[in-house]
Amino acid sequence: MSIIWAIFVKDLRVEWRNREAVASMCVFGLLVVFLFNFAFETGREETLRMLPGLLWIAFAFAGILGFNRSFAAERDNSCLEGMTLAPIDPSAIFVGKLLANLLFLGGAEVVVVFAASLWYNFSFVPALGWFALIVLLGTLGYAALGTIFGAVAANTRMREVMLPVLQFPVAFWVLILSIDATSDALRGMGRKANTAGAARVAGLSLIFAVVSFLLFEYVLEE
Amino acid sequence: MLPDQVRAEWTLEAREVSKFFGDLVALRRVSMRVTPGDSVLLYGPNGAGKTTLLRTLAALARPNEGEVLFAGESLARNRSASKAHVGFVSHATFLYGELTARENLRFFGTLFGLGGLERKTDRALDLFSLRGRDREPVRTLSRGLQQRVTLARAFLHEPDFLLLDEPFTGLDASATTNLEDVLRRLPEEGRAVVFSTHSFEQGAAIAQRLVALENGQVRYDGPLSLAPLESLGINAVSGKHSLIKE
Amino acid sequence: MSKAFPLRLHLAVTLAWFLVALYMIFLYAPRELTMGEVQRIFYIHVSSAWTALLGYFLVFLGSVAYLWKRSRAADDFAYACAEVGFVYCSCVLVTGPLWAKPVWGIWWTWDARLTSTFVLWLLYIAYLMLRAYVTNPGRTEVLAAVVSIIGAVDAVVDYMAIRWWRTQHPQPVIGGGEGSGLDPRMWYTILVTWGALLCLFVYLVRVRIGLAELRREARQLRRELAA
Numbered sequence: 001m002s003i004i005w006a007i008f009v010k011d012l013r014v015e016w017r018n019r020e021a022v023a024s025m026c027v028f029g030l031l032v033v034f035l036f037n038f039a040f041e042t043g044r045e046e047t048l049r050m051l052p053g054l055l056w057i058a059f060a061f062a063g064i065l066g067f068n069r070s071f072a073a074e075r076d077n078s079c080l081e082g083m084t085l086a087p088i089d090p091s092a093i094f095v096g097k098l099l100a101n102l103l104f105l106g107g108a109e110v111v112v113v114f115a116a117s118l119w120y121n122f123s124f125v126p127a128l129g130w131f132a133l134i135v136l137l138g139t140l141g142y143a144a145l146g147t148i149f150g151a152v153a154a155n156t157r158m159r160e161v162m163l164p165v166l167q168f169p170v171a172f173w174v175l176i177l178s179i180d181a182t183s184d185a186l187r188g189m190g191r192k193a194n195t196a197g198a199a200r201v202a203g204l205s206l207i208f209a210v211v212s213f214l215l216f217e218y219v220l221e222e
Numbered sequence: 223m224l225p226d227q228v229r230a231e232w233t234l235e236a237r238e239v240s241k242f243f244g245d246l247v248a249l250r251r252v253s254m255r256v257t258p259g260d261s262v263l264l265y266g267p268n269g270a271g272k273t274t275l276l277r278t279l280a281a282l283a284r285p286n287e288g289e290v291l292f293a294g295e296s297l298a299r300n301r302s303a304s305k306a307h308v309g310f311v312s313h314a315t316f317l318y319g320e321l322t323a324r325e326n327l328r329f330f331g332t333l334f335g336l337g338g339l340e341r342k343t344d345r346a347l348d349l350f351s352l353r354g355r356d357r358e359p360v361r362t363l364s365r366g367l368q369q370r371v372t373l374a375r376a377f378l379h380e381p382d383f384l385l386l387d388e389p390f391t392g393l394d395a396s397a398t399t400n401l402e403d404v405l406r407r408l409p410e411e412g413r414a415v416v417f418s419t420h421s422f423e424q425g426a427a428i429a430q431r432l433v434a435l436e437n438g439q440v441r442y443d444g445p446l447s448l449a450p451l452e453s454l455g456i457n458a459v460s461g462k463h464s465l466i467k468e
Numbered sequence: 469m470s471k472a473f474p475l476r477l478h479l480a481v482t483l484a485w486f487l488v489a490l491y492m493i494f495l496y497a498p499r500e501l502t503m504g505e506v507q508r509i510f511y512i513h514v515s516s517a518w519t520a521l522l523g524y525f526l527v528f529l530g531s532v533a534y535l536w537k538r539s540r541a542a543d544d545f546a547y548a549c550a551e552v553g554f555v556y557c558s559c560v561l562v563t564g565p566l567w568a569k570p571v572w573g574i575w576w577t578w579d580a581r582l583t584s585t586f587v588l589w590l591l592y593i594a595y596l597m598l599r600a601y602v603t604n605p606g607r608t609e610v611l612a613a614v615v616s617i618i619g620a621v622d623a624v625v626d627y628m629a630i631r632w633w634r635t636q637h638p639q640p641v642i643g644g645g646e647g648s649g650l651d652p653r654m655w656y657t658i659l660v661t662w663g664a665l666l667c668l669f670v671y672l673v674r675v676r677i678g679l680a681e682l683r684r685e686a687r688q689l690r691r692e693l694a695a
Contacts, residue, residue, distance in 0.1 A: 003333060010318070013320070013321060017359065077318070079317070082317075085310055086305060086330065087306045087334070145618070148618070152614065155602055155604060156603060157603055162598065169619070172626075176629075218535060222282060244606075
């Protein structure tokens with residue numbers, strides 16, 4: 001447990017020293033929101049229709065940037081391999097990096113949501129509880145996949161391209177269900193619908209998180 | 223420090239190990255055994271398989287054939303069996319450029335579950351004269367300094383087996399002398415050292431035993447003083463056995 | 469698989485089977501009422517879809533077997549099924565629009581089967597790209613196995629989720645759903661066609677595995693020469 005924490009803190013510290021990834025993630029997310037906002041004049045009803053999809057697209061691409069960075073820092077001096085010199089469970093590396101990825105992506109998501117509420121004159125506050133829950137659950141599944149696929153892609157020749165190729169077909173449904181549930185939440189569809197939506201996202205994210213957790217040690221071995 | 227009796231039973235052994243990378247055969251049925259107190263020079267031309275052998279012994283690479291054993295237990299069954307007792311140095315430094323030397327060491331110490339971490343970190347840093355430069359980001363350090371930091375990292379958990387792949391790379395004269403002294407001292411303390419270096423003369427001044435590798439195979443494994451250097455194709459600089467310690 | 473069953477014979481059987489299937493498709497099966505002759509492509513389309521799905525499942529099995537036993541044969545099998553399955557999957561995506569356009573006037577729709585097949589196609593591509601681009605030859609098999617296992621979980625999720633999604637967002641279904649009021653002769657035709665495609669699948673996988681084994685032998689010889 002303290003090992004997971006050590007890895008998590010290490011990732012935070014490394015990122016804090018140059019803050020490249022978080023900055024680029026936020027900027028990218030903002031760009032996506034900005035482009036959509038600028039390109040499509042929207043009244044409230046259209047906003048409600050577009051916003052969930054738009055937000056998750058921004059999250060998805062920001063996430064890809066973050067996952068790539070997460071393993072780029074490890075690749076420089078074969079640090080990922082260096083960690084395996086210690087008698088630790090490889091899954092600990094997975095959890096530690098997953099938590100770090102969650103934190104960074106979460107931070108970028110907050111920035112994106114803030115900008116979206118500004119530019120679309122849309123208040124997330126009425127639905128905040130459900131909205132936050134669904135974003136958290138969906139991001140968990142997405143980041144779990146991003147963590148393992150990031151590690152896989154780090155072993156390839158075209159790694160920046162390889163990660164999205166691996167990630168999107170698999171994360172597709174996590175994103176779709178999250179968008180769906182987000183849409184319900186923002187429309188204020190009521191407790192029953194929201195619970196069902198959140199449960200679906202939770203179930204799917206959990207499946208992928210567990211599978212990624214179990215398979216991670218194979219990705220590290222040589 | 224464990225009782226000598228227990229530690230004497232700890233051996234690190236490669237048994238009939240072969241390792242391929244696609245077309246390339248890096249190791250061909252190599253057997254080698256390291257016991258505490260050994261001082262081994264691993265010598266051979268480039269591409270002989272020295273790096274692969276060291277990595278396999280360090281449990282970083284999995285053999286395609288054969289097995290690696292630690293204290294009689296196969297690493298195939300328990301990969302972590304040996305890790306707490308092995309220190310490994312390689313071309314890659316395993317250091318996070320953004321973190322300082324101290325932070326890097328502290329991180330590794332935590333991974334190894336070390337108690338008294340600050341004290342041990344200080345000791346490792348002192349061993350390689352790093353006290354003054356330990357609070358700068360590693361990426362700002364010269365190659366030689368980074369090499370010293372990675373050496374400190376390998377020594378941090380006071381391993382019984384030190385596997386060092388060309389550890390002298392990038393070191394200046396005083397650091398080189400320092401490392402040579404350290405390597406000479408370790409077997410006397412009951413630890414095992416296996417290292418490779420480009421200079422046979424340098425290695426012969428430190429080690430007692432020679433393992434000569436060529437084309438992934440062991441050509442010689444025995445006391446340095448008895449090694450048939452000519453037939454092994456080794457051209458010791460002075461050409462005389464008098465360089466080799468008795 | 470029976471090593472004893474010679475490849476040439478297998479190929480001959482496959483060709484014969486195809487001839488039978490073609491006969492059935494064009495001459496035996498009745499002409500569909502509303503769609504006309506174009507409908508006959510449905511037999512290839514659906515059989516290919518089933519085979520593509522089966523193919524990925526086999527990749528999954530091979531990968532699990534590889535991680536468990538580290539058997540090279542298992543890995544060869546997985547890779548071969550991926551390559552052949554990918555072709556079948558592409559076939560589905562090609563025959564779909566060819567069928568849809570004349571009949572319904574649209575090239576594509578995100579109906580259940582097409583969407584699932586498209587995701588499957590992407591999963592195949594991911595696997596094949598990964599195998600091509602891994603830098604360390606020692607790692608390829610394990611990484612590919614991991615990817616295909618996650619992909620298989622995703623394929624299962626996908627096939628279930630798309631059905632749920634379509635109950636929420638109904639859309640035109642190509643083919644009016646599988647087996648909706650099919651003439652028994654159509655059923656026979658589709659089974660025979662699927663059989664032919666499976667026979668071809670197995671043949672191609674065997675050829676592909678043979679190729680992998682030859683390559684490995686060549687490597688072994690090269691190694692020994694170098695020694």
